[in-house]
Amino acid sequence: MNTAPTTNINRQPKSETRPLYPQRPSGKWHNRRVVFSIIVLTLLFITPFLRIGGQPLVLLNVLERKFIIFGIFIGPQDYWLFGLTMLSFFVFIVLFTTVFGRLWCGWACPQTVFMEMVFRKIEYAIEGDAGKQKLLDKARWTSEKILKKTFKNAVFILISFVIANLLLAYVVGTDALFQLISEPLAEHAPLFTGIVLFTGVFYFNFAWLREQACTVVCPYGRLQSVLLDRNSINVAYDYERGEPRGKLHKDQLRTEGDCISCFQCVAVCPTGIDIRNGTQMECVNCTACIDACDHIMEKVGFEKGLIRYTSENVIAKKTARLLTPRTWGYAAVLLLLWSALGFIVATRNDTQTTLFRAPGSRYIEQADGSIGNLYTFKIFNKTNRIVSPDIRLDTPKGRLIFAGSSHLTLDAAGLTEGTVLILIPKSELKKRKTALKLSVYQRNQKLEEIETTFIAPEE
Numbered sequence: 238m239n240t241a242p243t244t245n246i247n248r249q250p251k252s253e254t255r256p257l258y259p260q261r262p263s264g265k266w267h268n269r270r271v272v273f274s275i276i277v278l279t280l281l282f283i284t285p286f287l288r289i290g291g292q293p294l295v296l297l298n299v300l301e302r303k304f305i306i307f308g309i310f311i312g313p314q315d316y317w318l319f320g321l322t323m324l325s326f327f328v329f330i331v332l333f334t335t336v337f338g339r340l341w342c343g344w345a346c347p348q349t350v351f352m353e354m355v356f357r358k359i360e361y362a363i364e365g366d367a368g369k370q371k372l373l374d375k376a377r378w379t380s381e382k383i384l385k386k387t388f389k390n391a392v393f394i395l396i397s398f399v400i401a402n403l404l405l406a407y408v409v410g411t412d413a414l415f416q417l418i419s420e421p422l423a424e425h426a427p428l429f430t431g432i433v434l435f436t437g438v439f440y441f442n443f444a445w446l447r448e449q450a451c452t453v454v455c456p457y458g459r460l461q462s463v464l465l466d467r468n469s470i471n472v473a474y475d476y477e478r479g480e481p482r483g484k485l486h487k488d489q490l491r492t493e494g495d496c497i498s499c500f501q502c503v504a505v506c507p508t509g510i511d512i513r514n515g516t517q518m519e520c521v522n523c524t525a526c527i528d529a530c531d532h533i534m535e536k537v538g539f540e541k542g543l544i545r546y547t548s549e550n551v552i553a554k555k556t557a558r559l560l561t562p563r564t565w566g567y568a569a570v571l572l573l574l575w576s577a578l579g580f581i582v583a584t585r586n587d588t589q590t591t592l593f594r595a596p597g598s599r600y601i602e603q604a605d606g607s608i609g610n611l612y613t614f615k616i617f618n619k620t621n622r623i624v625s626p627d628i629r630l631d632t633p634k635g636r637l638i639f640a641g642s643s644h645l646t647l648d649a650a651g652l653t654e655g656t657v658l659i660l661i662p663k664s665e666l667k668k669r670k671t672a673l674k675l676s677v678y679q680r681n682q683k684l685e686e687i688e689t690t691f692i693a694p695e696e
């Protein structure tokens with residue numbers, strides 16, 4: 238039995254080897270990723286334009302703490318909903334990673350998709366494959382080098398600008414973005430400054446930072462050592478089959494394993510690691526090494542799949558177990574969180590109203606025989622549209638006199654507060670403390686029911 242390569246999950250990338258020149262990947266898995274990336278990019282670009290009931294499908298306005306997720310508005314006062322949404326998202330990531338490893342990183346993460354499927358492909362198209370890029374970087378500054386470098390960086394800046402606009406569309410919405418485009422820039426100086434700033438950040442990220450965004454900056458990569466276990470599916474080298482490694486010698490009986498030490502898996506790796514050293518924190522599961530090794534296996538007449546999607550237990554013990562007690566535990570927690578989220582969303586009102594008797598106030602006896610109590614109220618608009626709430630008394634009979642206008646209007650996620658005098662005929666009041674039932678309406682639609690108490694003089 239062969240020895241498992243050390244699992245270097247916390248190993249740091251070798252910064253002295255940068256910049257990296259990964260070879261252009263090709264093969265079955267790469268083609269699948271290209272198709273999937275086109276779907277991801279299409280979704281990324283069309284999502285800000287999608288609407289449900291006139292509202293954006295997704296809005297992530299971190300500046301004003303307003304979020305819309307699948308048409309559900311989460312405003313600054315929805316801290317419960319926001320907290321539960323974040324928590325369930327986190328548990329989902331943990332569960333998904335425990336079972337499927339870093340599938341997200343390799344296939345759907347915008348950083349990988351833009352880096353490998355957009356920027357890297359442009360680089361290959363302009364400067365050629367890895368060898369040519371290396372030569373170009375080492376060459377002196379000729380007109381050809383100036384032309385290629387200028388053209389490449391101009392395209393990089395242009396795409397970074399597009400991505401910055403896309404980010405803004407998610408944060409402020411497409412309407413605000415179109416306003417920025419169509420109106421004089423001076424009127425939208427902060428937003429325009431944001432776009433310029435993020436264009437710079439994206440350009441720096443995709444032109445220079447590259448794989449370090451995954452291996453040094455991204456916290457998700459650093460969590461791998463606690464999230465992955467021996468049953469997690471990952472891109473892995475089958476050391477049982479591959480070791481001991483050895484060059485291929487024609488016409489000689491092979492006594493080594495199937496790895497012929499060609500280093501093709503290393504040459505294509507965008508993070509510059511050797512997958513044969515075991516699962517590593519820097520591996521973004523991009524599948525490039527699977528394709529590279531399969532090409533080699535095919536060439537030398539060995540069975541493909543020396544590097545493949547598999548788990549440590551399959552390689553070492555030939556046992557596959559996707560669902561372990563740990564994953565069942567995470568799934569149960571996730572189910573609980575989703576149920577709580579579903580309940581909160583289903584029972585959620587458009588407004589959140591509080592109505593309390595004004596501090597220090599007593600009942601007021603009116604000349605017409607009715608009794609008055611003074612209240613202060615606050616109404617939060619929990620939607621992303623204008624709401625005109627109307628507070629009405631359900632029981633007992635009585636009337637409301639608002640200080641100021643009774644026509645209330647709340648902006649999206651807005652708040653209004655005021656004072657209201659509630660008058661109730663004495664005949665309706667049987668005891669000193671009476672429970673009042675009120676409702677908040679918008680036209681004839683009941684938005685919310687509220688309760689409070691009413692104080693009357695002792696009989």
Ligand code: SF4
Nearest residue numbers: 496497499500502530
């Ligand atoms: S590509 Fe395959 S055969 Fe070549 S070094 Fe890597 S694991 Fe070994």
Ligand code: SF4
Nearest residue numbers: 506520521523524526
């Ligand atoms: S080791 Fe393989 S899957 Fe991991 S990043 Fe490198 S090429 Fe991609």
